[in-house]
Amino acid sequence: xxxQWYPGHMTKAxxxxxEDMKLVDLVVEILDARAPLSSRxxxxxxxSGNKARxxxxxxxxxADAKANKIWEQYFLExxxxxxxxxxxxxxxxxxxxxxxxxxxxxxxxxxxxRGIKNRPVRAMVVGIPNVGKSTFINSFAGRACAKTGNRxxxxxxxxxxxxxxxxxxxxxxxxxxxxxxxxxVGIKLALLGSVKDEILGMEELSLxxxxxxxERYPExxxxxxxxxEAERKEGPVHMLTEIARFRNCVLKGNELDLEKAARLVxxxxxxxxxxxxxxxxxxxxxx
Ligand code: G4P
Numbered sequence: 064x065x066x067q068w069y070p071g072h073m074t075k076a077x078x079x080x081x082e083d084m085k086l087v088d089l090v091v092e093i094l095d096a097r098a099p100l101s102s103r104x105x106x107x108x109x110x111s112g113n114k115a116r117x118x119x120x121x122x123x124x125x126a127d128a129k130a131n132k133i134w135e136q137y138f139l140e141x142x143x144x145x146x147x148x149x150x151x152x153x154x155x156x157x158x159x160x161x162x163x164x165x166x167x168x169x170x171x172x173x174x175x176x177r178g179i180k181n182r183p184v185r186a187m188v189v190g191i192p193n194v195g196k197s198t199f200i201n202s203f204a205g206r207a208c209a210k211t212g213n214r215x216x217x218x219x220x221x222x223x224x225x226x227x228x229x230x231x232x233x234x235x236x237x238x239x240x241x242x243x244x245x246x247x248v249g250i251k252l253a254l255l256g257s258v259k260d261e262i263l264g265m266e267e268l269s270l271x272x273x274x275x276x277x278e279r280y281p282e283x284x285x286x287x288x289x290x291x292e293a294e295r296k297e298g299p300v301h302m303l304t305e306i307a308r309f310r311n312c313v314l315k316g317n318e319l320d321l322e323k324a325a326r327l328v329x330x331x332x333x334x335x336x337x338x339x340x341x342x343x344x345x346x347x348x349x350x
Contacts, residue, residue, distance in 0.1 A: 080237045081110060083187060087233065088170050089115045089163065093190035093199060096126035096147055098342040099134050101251040102191055104239035110189075116143060117166040119159065121195040123147035130341035137345040150199040159203060163230060184230050185223070189237035193257045196236035200224075204232060251342050256333055269325035270299040272332055275342065277302070283337045303328070 084090070090111040095102040099120055118138050123131050131147050138145040144166040148155040164171075167184045174182055190196045204224050224232045241257065243249040250271050253263045260268070276284055277295050284290045288306045295302060307313075307324035314320045331337045 076238060076240075077106065077110070080189070080239075083233065083237065084110060084112070084114065087114065087185045087187040089117060089167055089184050089186040091117045091119060091163075091186055091188045091199075093119045093121050093150075093188060093194045093196055095194050095255050095257070096120040096123045096131055096134065097340065098251045098255060099138075100345075101243070101248040101343060102194055102241065102255065102257065104189075104191060105242055107189065107239065110239075115166045115170060117159075117162050118143040118145040119150075119199070120145065120147040121150050121190075121199065124149040125335045125339060127339045127341040130344060133344060134341075148199070150195040150202055153202050153205065156203050156205075160230075181228055183225070183228065185233070186230055187233040187237055189239055191239050191241045191252070191257050193255065196238075200232065200234065200236060204234075254329070254332065254342065260329075265325040265329060266303070266321055269303055269328040272328060273299040273302045276337070276340070280338070280340055283340070287331065287337055 135145055144162050146158050146162045188196050204226055222234045224234045241252050252258045253268055290302055294305050303324055307319040307321055312320040312323040
């Protein structure tokens, strides 16, 4: 399976983002906690230069709690200020506020030494599609936010949202495109819904997922689809067939509808109905 997809317009977007970067003090990089490295854009280091950076492990509610801790530790060891969040929850924003403060400590200190007090931190949210950028901005800004109006130099009608005395947020998130030469990364991103489903096809995607679940979360297959160990050991194609049977996915003439079963499995995964699942760990061979 080959996944190669880097839309031309992303090159333009990357250029625009480089411009916007000049306006901010802090880059809030949003990753998907279920596959933090695969959902990270490798250009981000170059794009954000020496700006303060905060890494958010979003959709932590859908990821394995044990794995979340391991990933948090991993990013801390890389020197990143980090927090895990469910961007839909307002209550998860308080730790983010603290993390923002921590990430910007040097800048605040510099300002203070120059006699500048209370200049808000200007922040920008970046991440690949579907990672939760807009959801995060809405929760973080809340209802109390007020737009501050256009400023010179801010392109494309971008506006700043004044969040508090401390933070101003660029209201349009920066969309990054994942770069995946590695096909395993492509598969994981497709599972997360960050690349179009059609690129890989539902059936193939579901087989990839079933294989991974059997390896790391066999109990979920038993629980959700009543797949016995013997059935699981027969491999993903057999599992999908059994799921189609179990869930009554049939076409005219009683033929099993594997495409429908595949969609069902993927939807179950994406919505969290399969439980909290993480697709990769730091020192694991990617796969
Ligand atoms: P984007 O701007 O980065 O493209 O992502 P966006 O905020 O649109 O979020 C993509 C989907 O992920 C949305 O669901 C959103 O509700 C969901 N989401 C975002 N953050 C979290 C999180 O921390 N946990 C969970 N469980 N879901 C999250 P959707 O189905 O596309 O839309 P909706 O029906 O929920 O509105």
